[in-house]
Amino acid sequence: MPSPIIRIDNITKTYGPLTVLDGLSMDVMPGEKLALIGPSGSGKTTILRILMTLETINGGHIEIDGEQLYHMPKAGRLVAADEKHLHKMRKKIGMVFQHFNLFPHKCVLDNITLAPMLTKGVAKAAAEKRAMELLDMVGMADKARSMPAQLSGGQKQRVAIARALALSPKIMLFDEVTSALDPELVEEVLNVMRRLAAETDMTMLLVTHEMGFAHDFADRVLFFDKGRIVEEGKPESIFKNPRQERTQTFLRKIIAAGHRV
Amino acid sequence: MIDWSGYIGLILQGALVTIELTVLGSALALIMAFAAGLGRLSRFAAVRTLATVYIEFFRGTSIFVQLFWVYFVLPFAGLTLTPLQAGVLALGLNVGAYGAEVVRGAVRAVGREQREACVALNLSRYQRMRHVILPQALPLMLPTFGNNAIELLKGTAVVSLISLTDMTFQAQVVRAQTGSTLIPFATILVLYFVMASAISAGMRWLERRATRGLDGVRA
Numbered sequence: 001m002p003s004p005i006i007r008i009d010n011i012t013k014t015y016g017p018l019t020v021l022d023g024l025s026m027d028v029m030p031g032e033k034l035a036l037i038g039p040s041g042s043g044k045t046t047i048l049r050i051l052m053t054l055e056t057i058n059g060g061h062i063e064i065d066g067e068q069l070y071h072m073p074k075a076g077r078l079v080a081a082d083e084k085h086l087h088k089m090r091k092k093i094g095m096v097f098q099h100f101n102l103f104p105h106k107c108v109l110d111n112i113t114l115a116p117m118l119t120k121g122v123a124k125a126a127a128e129k130r131a132m133e134l135l136d137m138v139g140m141a142d143k144a145r146s147m148p149a150q151l152s153g154g155q156k157q158r159v160a161i162a163r164a165l166a167l168s169p170k171i172m173l174f175d176e177v178t179s180a181l182d183p184e185l186v187e188e189v190l191n192v193m194r195r196l197a198a199e200t201d202m203t204m205l206l207v208t209h210e211m212g213f214a215h216d217f218a219d220r221v222l223f224f225d226k227g228r229i230v231e232e233g234k235p236e237s238i239f240k241n242p243r244q245e246r247t248q249t250f251l252r253k254i255i256a257a258g259h260r261v
Numbered sequence: 262m263i264d265w266s267g268y269i270g271l272i273l274q275g276a277l278v279t280i281e282l283t284v285l286g287s288a289l290a291l292i293m294a295f296a297a298g299l300g301r302l303s304r305f306a307a308v309r310t311l312a313t314v315y316i317e318f319f320r321g322t323s324i325f326v327q328l329f330w331v332y333f334v335l336p337f338a339g340l341t342l343t344p345l346q347a348g349v350l351a352l353g354l355n356v357g358a359y360g361a362e363v364v365r366g367a368v369r370a371v372g373r374e375q376r377e378a379c380v381a382l383n384l385s386r387y388q389r390m391r392h393v394i395l396p397q398a399l400p401l402m403l404p405t406f407g408n409n410a411i412e413l414l415k416g417t418a419v420v421s422l423i424s425l426t427d428m429t430f431q432a433q434v435v436r437a438q439t440g441s442t443l444i445p446f447a448t449i450l451v452l453y454f455v456m457a458s459a460i461s462a463g464m465r466w467l468e469r470r471a472t473r474g475l476d477g478v479r480a
Contacts, residue, residue, distance in 0.1 A: 054377050083386075090383040101378035105396045114392060115382035167382065 003066070005030040005171065005203050006051070011060030013046055013227075020046050022227040023060070030170075031201045035214035035235070038224030039250060044207045048173040051205070052095045053086050065092050065170060091119075094169035098176040100156040102148040102163070108135070109144040112163045119167070127166075134162035138192045154185030158192055165196075172196075174206045178213075186210070193217065211254055215239050223247045265444065268435045272445060275431030276452050282345070282417040282427060283456070286352035287410050293357025294406075298364025299390075312361065319358035325419055327351045332423045348420035348427075356413045360406065367401035368394055400471040407464030411457045428452060 004027035013021040021043045028034055036044040049055045051062070053069070062069040071078040072085040081089070103111050112131035116122040122130075135141045138158040148156055157177055164172060174193070178186045190213050197204060197217055208214050214221060214235065221238040223231045223246075231244045242248045293315075300312030319327065332347040342350065371394050379389040421430035432445040439445075 052377075052381050054380055087383060087385065090380070093381075095381040097374065097378065097381075099374055101374045101381075103375065103378070103393055103397075115384060118388050118392065119383045119385075164381070 002030055004028055004063075005032075005065050006205075007061075007063040008047075009061045009063070011050070011062060012058045013043070013050065013055065014058050020227050021050075021057075024227065024229070025060075026222070026229060028171075028203060028205065030203055033197050033204045033217055033219045034206065035218035035221045036205065036207045036224060037209070037211065037214060037221060037250075038230075042224040043227040044222075044224045045175055048095065048175050048205060048207055051171070052093055052173055053090060064089060091167070092169055093171045093173065094164035094167055095173040095175065096157070096160050096164050096177050098179050100148075100153070100160045100180075102156055102160055104148050107145050107147055108140065108151075108159050111148070111159060112166050115163070116166050131162070131166060134165050135159070137195070138162045139188070152185055153181045154188045157181065157189045161189075161192055161196070169202070171203045171205070174204065174208070176207050176209065178208070178210060209254070211239065211251070223250065225250070263439050263441070268439060268445065269448065271435060272428060272431045272448050272452070275426055275428035275449075276456075278345075278426055279414070279417050279428040279452075280456065282348050282352065282420060282425075283410070283414045285345075285349040286356065286413050286417070289349060289353025290356040290360050290409065290413060291406075293354060294360025294364050294409075297357065297361035298368065301361065301365045302368060315354075316358045316361050319355050324351060324355045324416055325422070327355055328419055328423060344420065344423050344425035347423060348417070348425055352413055352416055352420075356409050356416070359412075360409050363402050363405045363409070364398075367398035370401055371397045400468060403464055403468045403471060407461060410460045410464070414456055414460065415453065 006026075006028035008024060008026045010023050010025050011021055012019070012023060024043070024047070036047065038044050046055060050057055051064075051069070057070055061071065067089065068078065068081070069086075069089050070081050072081045073079075103114070106114065109128060109131055112134065113122075113124065113127035116127045116130070117124060132141060132144065135144055138161055140155060140158050140162065143151065143155065143159075148159070151159065161177075177193075178189050181189065190210070193206075193213075194217065196202070204217075206214065206217060216235075218235050220232060221235050222229050223238060223242070223244070225246050231238060231242060231247045238247065239251065242251060297312040297315050300308050301316070303309050303312070328347065328351040331351045332342065332344065335342060335347075368390075375393055375397065376389065379393050384392070417427055418429040420427055421433065424430075426434075428449050432449045435445040436442050
């Protein structure tokens with residue numbers, strides 16, 4: 001049995017008086033595809049943001065690939081991580097955002113090559129070659145020289161996925177990546193992610209409201225409510241036979257709202 | 262009948278001084294604007310405080326008083342400046358304080374989402390600023406920078422008070438010697454306007470260049 005690639009141990013996250021995560025613990029195995037579902041405000045996006053170091057935690061520990069994320073050993077003790085440590089840890093993790101967050105002043109190709117060139121010292125030619133391979137994979141090779149403003153939402157998101165992949169992270173975080181898309185553009189992004197899940201052994205954490213996709217994509221589904229994991233299990237058991245009342249209510253509402261399961 | 266050509270020549274010499282002051286003053290103002298504007302966004306409290314004190318002081322006191330301090334009071338502290346140096350220093354520090362707020366505002370206007378993308382791509386603080394934030398903030402600064410540069414141009418007239426022979430100073434000389442107010446002051450009116458128009462045109466050109474691509478068209 002390999003050891004978990006992500007170990008979340010009793011973390012707390014508060015915004016002022018509001019507790020978003022309340023003593024949350026969970027493990028993720030290498031290569032596992034995880035879907036995080038639940039009502040908005042349940043803390044699922046916060047987990048991704050914490051793993052990407054976009055938020056800090058108020059308590060607890062996170063271990064990524066055998067190393068502490070927010071702590072580092074110093075003189076035999078664990079102290080708060082400094083920017084250098086975070087920089088090292090971020091190499092293991094990539095993230096795709098709900099609103100794409102492409103750099104509007106750079107063309108598609110430059111969006112992808114920027115980080116590998118700056119953070120890994122990859123030569124321009126090599127970075128562009130790799131970028132073209134990734135663009136080919138997401139079906140955007142013909143748009144390499146387009147500016148983000150010229151692309152549709154689905155195209156932007158596919159570029160954003162390629163951009164995150166260019167740094168070859170071990171863990172990819174997908175934060176509601178289809179929520180900002182027009183309905184007819186959702187499928188092209190989901191197709192890219194299906195291929196990614198099938199063709200790579202990356203660990204993937206997905207926050208989504210697309211229950212049908214979560215069902216097909218995930219090895220394990222976690223249902224969140226009020227900062228805690230209410231129920232987890234294989235997609236079939238969560239979606240077909242949810243045991244917890246809150247999970248049942250949530251799924252009923254989602255289905256009533258027109259989402260497929 | 263007055264022979265105006267010599268007098269006009271005098272005013273044109275003054276125009277060169279005005280241009281020199283404007284160019285050098287703007288250069289210093291630009292440096293100060295970025296130093297103080299980014300300083301106000303620093304994660305170090307001491308840097309933020311220093312930048313804030315500079316901005317508030319130079320915005321809160323008159324350029325006229327600042328110029329006198331630089332030229333007449335600094336020598337007591339052992340620092341004697343030529344009138345041109347004093348003029349450039351006072352104008353640059355004064356306008357730089359206004360520019361600093363422009364820099365700060367534009368940098369902050371680049372959204373949180375862009376910064377988060379930079380973190381997710383593991384760019385360092387410097388790389389974020391250099392490659393992502395500033396290229397997007399710069400086009401936002403340019404229109405106001407244009408205003409500031411024109412304000413600086415018009416502000417150069419105060420240096421005549423420390424006997425620098427700028428355009429306004431020369432116009433007063435001509436007026437005193439010829440007794441005509443209309444001709445020298447009509448001349449410098451036109452010259453100031455032409456210079457301001459040149460600044461506006463230059464800024465528009467820069468703006469077009471800086472925003473190229475952002476509206477979706479790559480040249």
